[in-house]
Amino acid sequence: MKLSGKKNIVCYCIIAVIFAASLVVWYFIYNAEIENPVAKIYKNGVLIEIINISDYDLRFSFTVGTPETGINEIKVKNGEIWVGGITDCLVQTCVKTGHIGSNGRTIPIICVPNRLEIRIVGGENIHELDAVAR
Amino acid sequence: MKYNTKKLTLTALFAAIALIIFIIEAQIPLSFSVPGLKLGLANIVTLLILFLGGSWKARDAFLVLLVRVLLAAFITGNTMSFAFSFAGGLLALGVMLAVKMALKDEAIPVVSVAGALAHNAGQIAMAALYMQSTSVFAYFPALIAGGIISGLFTGFAVYYLFKKHPKFIGFIGGKK
Amino acid sequence: MKVKILFLSLVFLLSGCNKSSPPEPVSRTDFALGTFVSARVHGENAESALDEVFARLFEIEQLASAKNPDSELFYVNQNAYEREVTVSEELFYLLETGLFYSSLTDGAFDITLGSIVELWGIGTENVAVPDAEELAEALENSGFRYLVLNENELSVRFWKEGLRIDLGALAKGYAADEMKRILLENGVTNAILDLGGDIITISDNDGKGWRIGIADPRNLGEICAIVRVSDKAVVTSGDYERFFVQDGVDYHHIFDSATGFPADSGIISVTVIAESAMLADALSTAFFVMGVERAIEFARTMPEIGYILIDRDMNIYNSENIEIEIIR
Numbered sequence: 049m050k051l052s053g054k055k056n057i058v059c060y061c062i063i064a065v066i067f068a069a070s071l072v073v074w075y076f077i078y079n080a081e082i083e084n085p086v087a088k089i090y091k092n093g094v095l096i097e098i099i100n101i102s103d104y105d106l107r108f109s110f111t112v113g114t115p116e117t118g119i120n121e122i123k124v125k126n127g128e129i130w131v132g133g134i135t136d137c138l139v140q141t142c143v144k145t146g147h148i149g150s151n152g153r154t155i156p157i158i159c160v161p162n163r164l165e166i167r168i169v170g171g172e173n174i175h176e177l178d179a180v181a182r
Numbered sequence: 183m184k185y186n187t188k189k190l191t192l193t194a195l196f197a198a199i200a201l202i203i204f205i206i207e208a209q210i211p212l213s214f215s216v217p218g219l220k221l222g223l224a225n226i227v228t229l230l231i232l233f234l235g236g237s238w239k240a241r242d243a244f245l246v247l248l249v250r251v252l253l254a255a256f257i258t259g260n261t262m263s264f265a266f267s268f269a270g271g272l273l274a275l276g277v278m279l280a281v282k283m284a285l286k287d288e289a290i291p292v293v294s295v296a297g298a299l300a301h302n303a304g305q306i307a308m309a310a311l312y313m314q315s316t317s318v319f320a321y322f323p324a325l326i327a328g329g330i331i332s333g334l335f336t337g338f339a340v341y342y343l344f345k346k347h348p349k350f351i352g353f354i355g356g357k358k
Numbered sequence: 359m360k361v362k363i364l365f366l367s368l369v370f371l372l373s374g375c376n377k378s379s380p381p382e383p384v385s386r387t388d389f390a391l392g393t394f395v396s397a398r399v400h401g402e403n404a405e406s407a408l409d410e411v412f413a414r415l416f417e418i419e420q421l422a423s424a425k426n427p428d429s430e431l432f433y434v435n436q437n438a439y440e441r442e443v444t445v446s447e448e449l450f451y452l453l454e455t456g457l458f459y460s461s462l463t464d465g466a467f468d469i470t471l472g473s474i475v476e477l478w479g480i481g482t483e484n485v486a487v488p489d490a491e492e493l494a495e496a497l498e499n500s501g502f503r504y505l506v507l508n509e510n511e512l513s514v515r516f517w518k519e520g521l522r523i524d525l526g527a528l529a530k531g532y533a534a535d536e537m538k539r540i541l542l543e544n545g546v547t548n549a550i551l552d553l554g555g556d557i558i559t560i561s562d563n564d565g566k567g568w569r570i571g572i573a574d575p576r577n578l579g580e581i582c583a584i585v586r587v588s589d590k591a592v593v594t595s596g597d598y599e600r601f602f603v604q605d606g607v608d609y610h611h612i613f614d615s616a617t618g619f620p621a622d623s624g625i626i627s628v629t630v631i632a633e634s635a636m637l638a639d640a641l642s643t644a645f646f647v648m649g650v651e652r653a654i655e656f657a658r659t660m661p662e663i664g665y666i667l668i669d670r671d672m673n674i675y676n677s678e679n680i681e682i683e684i685i686r
Binding site for chain 1: 387552557570592
C-alpha cells in the first residue's frame with residue numbers, strides 16, 4: 049500500500065487537471081453575462097411563467113405550487129429574481145442560491161424536492177415588444 | 183456467504199457508522215450544492231470495506247450501502263432521498279471496484295476520488311431525471327471540484343487508518 | 359443600448375425645464391384572477407389611476423370566482439335551481455353578455471360548462487380523466503339553453519339541477535375592459551395592460567402602435583408572430599396554457615360543449631383582436647372549439663374583429679384586417 053508509484057502520479061496529475069478544469073468551467077457558468085435577461089420558471093418540467101425581470105423596479109413576490117407539490121415563494125426586483133419567504137422545502141438550497149439575473153449570475157435556481165427551476169435566458173425577441181399575448 | 187457473529191456485528195456497526203456520517207453530512211450547509219445532493223462522505227465506509235480484503239468482499243460493501251440508504255429513508259421518510267443516495271452510492275461502489283482492479287497497486291485516494299465523482303454523477307443524473315431538465319448539469323463542475331476534495335479527504339483518511347492502525351485493521355478481519 | 363440611454367438622457371436634459379413634457383410611464387404588477395397582471399400607463403394621474411384599477415380588479419375577483427365560497431357566483435350556482443336568485447347588476451351584466459356570446463357562437467363558447475370543468479379538475483390536485491358515466495351526466499346537465507335570465511327582476515334560474523356557471527375566461531376579459539374604462543376616465547393617454555397574457559391597449563403608443571408578440575404554441579417562451587395594434591385587446595387561447603398528461607395523452611383546459619372533452623378541432627392556438635377584451639376572450643375560446651373552417655366562416659359575420667389561428671401543423675391563418683409579421 050503506497051501513495052507514490054508511476055501509475056499513482058499519473059492519476060494525481062489527471063485529478064489535478066480535472067479539478068482545475070472544473071473550476072474554470074464553473075467560473076464561466078457562474079459569471080455568464082446575458083443580455084436582456086428573462087426568467088423562465090418551470091414546475092414539474094413545464095414552463096409556467098416567463099418574467100421580464102428588468103421591468104420591475106419595485107419588489108413583487110408570488111408563490112408557485114400547492115402544499116402537495118411544494119410551495120416556493122419567488123421574488124423579483126431590479127432585474128434580479130430569487131426564492132425566499134414561505135418556501136416549504138427541507139434543504140432550502142433554492143433559497144441559499146440567492147439572487148440571480150444580474151451581475152452575471154445566471155446559474156439556474158433549482159429546488160429538487162419541489163421540482164421547481166428558474167432559468168435565466170436571453171430574451172432578445174421579447175424585449176423589443178410591448179407585450180406577448182399567450 | 184458465511185457470517186459469524188463477529189462479522190455480522192461489524193457489518194451492522196459499519197452500517198450504523200455510515201448512517202451517522204450520512205446524517206451529519208446532511209446538516210453541513212453547502213451554499214453551492216444542488217438540493218438533494220451530498221458530497222458522499224458516507225462512501226468512506228464502502229471504501230474501507232473494499233480495501234480490507236481478507237473475508238471482506240464487495241458484496242459486504244453493497245450490503246452496508248443498502249442498509250444505510252434504507253435506514254436513512256426510514257428516518258427521514260423521504261423516498262426521493264433514498265433514490266438519490268442509492269443511485270449515487272451504487273455507482274460509486276461500481277466505479278471504485280473497477281478503478282481498484284485497473285490500478286493494481288491499491289492507490290486508495292485515487293480510487294476514493296473516482297468513487298466520489300461517480301457518486302456525484304449518479305446523483306446529478308437522478309436529479310436531472312426527476313426534474314425532467316438538464317439545467318441541473320450547470321452545477322456539475324462545482325460538484326466535480328467538491329467531489330475531488332471530499333474524495334481525497336476520505337481516501338487519505340482510510341489510507342492513514344491502514345497505515346497507522348494495522349492492529350485495528352487486523353482486529354476487524356482485514357489482511358495486515 | 360448605451361446609445362439609447364445616452365439619447366434618452368439627452369432628451370430628458372433638454373426637456374428638463376419644459377413644463378409640458380410628458381411624465382414618465384408608470385408600471386405596476388400584481389397577482390389577481392389567478393395570474394400576473396401588469397400595467398404600463400402614461401398620463402397625468404397614472405399613479406392614482408393604477409390604485410383604482412387594481413382595487414377594482416380584486417372586486418371582480420370576488421364577484422366572479424366559481425371556486426370561492428364567498429363569491430356571488432358561488433351562491434348562484436348553489437341556489438339557482440331551487441329558486442330564482444336575484445343578483446347584482448354587475449353579475450347580471452356578466453351573465454347576460456356570457457349568454458349572448460354562448461348563443462351567438464351556438465355553444466362553441468358556453469358559460470354553463472362549470473360541472474364539466476369541475477369534473478376534470480384541471481389546475482387542482484384532483485386532475486384526471488373523468489369517469490364516462492359521470493361525464494355523460496355532467497354533459498346532460500350543461501348547456502346555455504338551461505340558463506334563464508330575467509332582465510326586469512335581475513334574477514337567474516337554472517332549468518337543470520347540475521347546471522354550473524363558469525365565468526373563468528369571460529371574467530378576465532371583463533376585468534380588462536373595466537381596467538381600460540377606469541384608466542380612460544382618469545385621463546390616461548397611453549397604456550398597455552397584461553392580464554396573464556391577455557393584452558389590452560389604450561391609444562396608439564404616441565403614434566408608434568403597440569407591438570404585441572404572439573406566443574409560439576409549441577415552443578414556449580418564443581413568439582411566432584408580431585402584430586401591431588392601437589386601442590385594441592389581443593387575447594390568445596391555447597392548448598399549452600393549462601393541461602395535464604394521462605397515459606401519454608395531453609388534455610388541455612378548453613372544453614367542447616358537444617363532447618365534454620377538451621376540444622379537438624385541430625386548432626392549437628387562437629388569437630382574437632377586438633375592441634372589447636371580453637368579446638375577444640369569448641371568441642378566442644369559441645374559435646378554438648370551432649376549428650379553422652368554421653371559425654373563418656363565423657368571422658366573416660364580424661368584419662371588425664381580427665384573428666390569428668394556428669393549427670396542429672403550425673399553419674397560420676390570419677384575417678386581412680390586421681398588421682401582422684409572421685416569424686419562422
